[in-house]
Amino acid sequence: MPNTMSPGIVAGRLPAAQLAENFSDLHAPLDGHEAAVAADRCYFCHDAPCITACPTTIDIPLFIRQIATGTPEAAAKTILSQNILGGMCARVCPTETLCEEACVREAAEGKPVAIGRLQRYATDTLMATGRHPFARAPETGRRVAVIGAGPAGLACAHRLAMHGHKVELYDARQNPGGLNEYGIAAYKTVGGFAQAEVDWLMKIGGIVAYCGFPLTGPDMLADYVNQPAYDAVFLGIGLGGVNALKVPGEDLEGVQDAVRFIAGLRQSDLAQVPVGRNVVVIGGGMTAIDAAVQSKLLGAENVTILYRRSRDEMPASRYEQDLAASKGVRLIFNAMPVEIVGQGAVSAVRVEYTRTEGGRVTGTGETFEVVADHVLKAIGQTLDGAPAGLEVIGGKIAVTGPGRTGMAKVWAGGDCAAGGDDLTVTAVAQGRDAAEDIHATLMQRG
Amino acid sequence: MANLATTFAGIRSPNPFWLASAPPTDKEYNVRRAYEAGWGGVVWKTLGSEGPPVVNVNGPRYGAIWGADRRLLGLNNIELITDRPLEVNLREIKAVKRDWPDRALVVSLMVPCDEESWKAILAHVEDTQADGVELNFGCPHGMAERGMGSAVGQVPEYIEMVTRWVKQHSRMPCIVKLTPNIADIRKPAEAARRGGADAVSLINTINSITSVNLDSFSPEPMIDGKGTHGGYCGPAVKPIALNMVAEIARNPATQGLPISGIGGVTTWRDAAEFMALGAGNVQVCTAAMTYGFKVVQEMISGLSDYMDGKGFAATSDLVARAVPNVTDWQFLNLNYVTKARIDQEACIKCGRCYAACEDTSHQAIWMKPGRVFEVNDAECVACNLCVDVCPVQDCITMVELPKGTVDARTGRTVGDYANWTTHPNNPSAQAAE
Incomplete structure (x- = not known):
């Protein structure tokens, strides 16, 4: 039986019960x-800062008051009318940098x-009834x-369908959900929630x-746009490619894209997911x-994050950093890899300290x-493979207003x-807003 | 250290905290434990006449109102007087009093409205060596339907008559417990004094229905689908009780009549407020029912520390100290002008002051860029609503305009004391002498 000390990349470092508890x-x-x-702690603020901080502009004081008065299903409807993936967002939103950071009780007592x-309480209560x-x-x-059946595509599809349009939803993967299904830490969305939500x-x-449709490639759009059967097309194809490290040794065995690692983990029995000792x-x-x-939760003995800038510049919030540290992950700041070392398989990472000069x-x-x-x-x-005919700006599809x-x-x-x-929450907002614009456009044409 | 010992209507107790006549004082076991916890006195749960005792419902007797985290704010009950045999209660009272001579033990009574009934029970109570009696003219449920409790308390003539019987047939101090379910609390208090009462105690509970079950459509507490009005008590009733105590304290007809303050006393501070408004002691029930007898220890330490801080050696230094400051609206100083001030450092920018003022008051708070809230003195009538809704204590305060300054709202200079009686808008105003 492998354990946390077993060398190399192996599965089953922890007993099943421990894995279940960890995840x-x-x-x-x-x-x-x-x-x-x-x-009861909500002050029902006037023009509440939390609403402004929410990318989907959920009326937070209202839904909290609906919970306080014993009507969580009404609360859920308040949430879902702005954010149809409110259940997932309740689990994965970095609330510490959004609504909860803006909460006046954060300012008042450091406890939003x-x-x-x-x-989550509201949306889970409603979803448990099975009602839509x-x-x-x-x-x-x-x-x-x-x-693309990720958060943007799902939000767009739902809003369009609600307005009475027929929607055909395509995704390259075997299951819909996008990063909700393939890209988020398992302990944030337990019990098959992503699929249940879809x-x-x-x-x-x-x-x-x-599902299972190849989506990307320069000719892709032509297949859909040029079909007169479609009155409009929404692209929510995400970012399919990954950046290269561009250091020697990147091709060694044991070097993997983190998104692939997570996607594999989300779709497998945890006991079958291989992970290194170091x-x-x-x-x-x-x-x-x-x-x-x-x-770490899979049983790796040592896990280290290397980030090339300072702690304050880290895109992951302090809350997330502390979560990692609490699980035993070591965070090294101002450090960048200069070489992946190894004979055939990786044995070490050579790291250089950094400083930031003029950005x-x-x-x-x-x-x-x-x-x-x-x-x-x-x-x-x-x-990955921007569709032909669309302007790409800064590596992304250029849009104006509600996703045009x-x-x-x-x-x-x-x-x-x-x-x-x-x-996720930004994607939901963009999908929803594009749907409203598509709806307005289509109905205007008469 | 301040001396908390009090003598109320001739009854001594080591502190002014008594347990009110209620479920906590229904039997020897409870009362002994209450004394052990430190209660200065106990009013034994109301005794009725000899014979088969009353019966209580066998379903819920209490209904409640809760605040955040199920903090009990108000309690309602439909329990009747003691449902234990009279002789058992009397025997226990006698035993307890013998063992606790330094504590006050008063016996609450409620018997039919005839002289013989009162005469009979008084003889029994005297035999227990209890310190006094309290006449339950307040109970608003159940017993009132039988012509007792608040049915007596709502008719001043009956109060006077029964009180007179009690004073005639007993040497014991007599406290008359008043019902708040009446238009003018001064009238029953005056009647009690006329009848010879040594003191009044108030308030008894307020007629109430705590809630309605919206599935079964029955009032709570529910007994087999039905409900009835019960007596409301607890922190929620304190403001009502404070006013009634003050009304009696400042009424010339009842001046000097000892008052035992009852109604939502939960902390030492509540007790001190009742006493400042004229109560010689306080009686507590809901706080004990919520937290147990031990709460008295906080009341004792809190009142003692407060009195030390104020330099009050005895409770008499505190009692009635606020009474001269209770007045009628018409005598309030109309030249006392204040304006709300918002401490920007303390402000957490919730905007509740703005919503309250903009939607429901005088549009006197500006919401400026960056969620900065400021008071517009030209509109502020000093109503205090912003202070009341602000979640941050002392963030908004009412600041008095000094005499001689100009009120930006009225354009008038703040002058000397002047009230409605001399105001030019008052049709019956008289020129100031």
Whole structure:
């Protein structure tokens, strides 16, 4: 039986029971009384800062008051009318940098209202009933292709279907959900929640999903746009490519993209997921944190995150950094890999300390080695094969307003589109807003 | 250290905290434990006449109102007087009093409204060596339907008559417990004094329905689908009780009549407020029912520390100290002008002051860029609502305009004391002498 000390990249370092415990809910759901107490802390602010801080502009004080008055299903409807993936966002949003950072009680006492957990309480309560709270408008006879069934595509598809349009939803993977299904740390979305949420969302009707379709490539759009059957196309294809490290040794055995590692983990029996004894994660975003923490939870003995800038500049929030540290992950700041060392397989990472001068990171010349048998690259994703005919700006599809591209029938949103943070909640907002614009456009044409 | 010992209507107790006549004082076991915890006195749960005792419902007797985290704010009950045999209660009272001579032990009574009934029970109580009696003219449920409790307390003539019987047939100090379910609390208090009462105690509970079950459509507490009005008590009733105590304290007809303050006393501070408004001691029930007898220890230490801080050697230094400051609206100084001031350092930018003022008051708070909230003196009428809704203590304060300054709202210079009686808008105003 392998254990945490076993060399190399192996599966089953921890007994099944330990794995199950490690990957259980990061935050236990609030029970009814806890929710009432948490809800009571909300001041019902005027023009509340939390609403402004929410990319989907959920009326947070209202939904919390609805919880406080014993109507969590009404609260859920308040949430979902703005953010149909409010259940997932309640689990994965970096609330500490969004609504909860803006909460006046954060300013008052350093302890914001538990908005994320309250949102989960409301949405879980509604979803447990199995009911879908929205109804479709009468059929409009319009047909829209939504390419990519991630958060942006799902939000767009739902809103379009609600307005009475027919939606055909395409995704390259075997399951819909995008990064909700393949890209988020397992302990944030336990119990198959991502798929359950998609199933629940589809209850609106009018959406047909086609999975396992190749989506990207220069000729892709032509297949959809040029089909007269579609009145509009929404692109929510995400970022399919990954950045290269561009250091010697990147091709050694044991060097892996963190997004692939996480996707594999999400779709497998945890006991079958191989992980190194000494894992080094390179990067500073949520993917780096998720990969590092899950490596540790799978039983890696040592997990180190290398980030080339300072702690304050790290895209992952302090909350996420502390989460990683609490699980035993070591974070090294101002350090960049200069070589992956090894004979055939990786044995170490040679690291150079850095300083930032005029915004640019440069090495100090001082180096050290970190023992590694598993290197996970989490240094950002790229738009893979931008569709022909669309302007690409800064590596993303250029859009104006609610996701309009340069092509008349084509809208885009989510990570593949320029503008906004690469967050689930931002993708939902963009998908929703594009759907509203598509709807307005289609109905205007008469 | 301050001396908390009090003599109330001739009854001595080591501190002014008594347990009110209620479920906590229904039997020897409880009362002994209350004394052990430190209670200065106990009013034994109301005794009725000899014969088969009353019966209580066998379903819920209490209903409640909760605040955050299920903090009990208000309690309502439909329990009747003691449902234990009279002789058992009397025997226990006698035993307890014998063992606790330094504590006050008063016996609450409620018997039919005839002289013989009162005469009979008084003889029994005297035999126990109890310190006094309290006449329960307050209980608003159940017993009132049988012509007792608040049915007596709502008719001043009955109060006077029964009180007179009690004073005639007993040497014991007599406290008359008043019902708040009446239009003018001064009338029953005056009647009690006329009848010879040594003191009044108030308030008894307020008629109430705590809630309605919206599935079964029955009032709570529910007994087999039905409910009835019960007596409301606890922190929620304190403001009502404070006013009634003050009304009696400042009424010339009842001046000097000892008052035992009852109604939502939960902390030492509540007790001190009742005493400042004229109560010689306080009686507590809901706080003990919520937290147990031990709460008295905080009341004792808190009141003692407060009195030390104020330099009060005895409770008499505190009692009625606020009474001269209770006045009628018409005598309030209309030249006392204040304006709200928002401490920008303390402000957490929730905007509740703005919503309250803009939507429901005088549009006197500006919301400026960056969620900066400022008071517009030209509109501020000093209503205090912003202070009341602000979640941060002392963030908004009312600052008095010094005499001689100009009120930006009225354009008038702040002058000397002047009230409604002399105001030019008052049709019956008289020129100031």
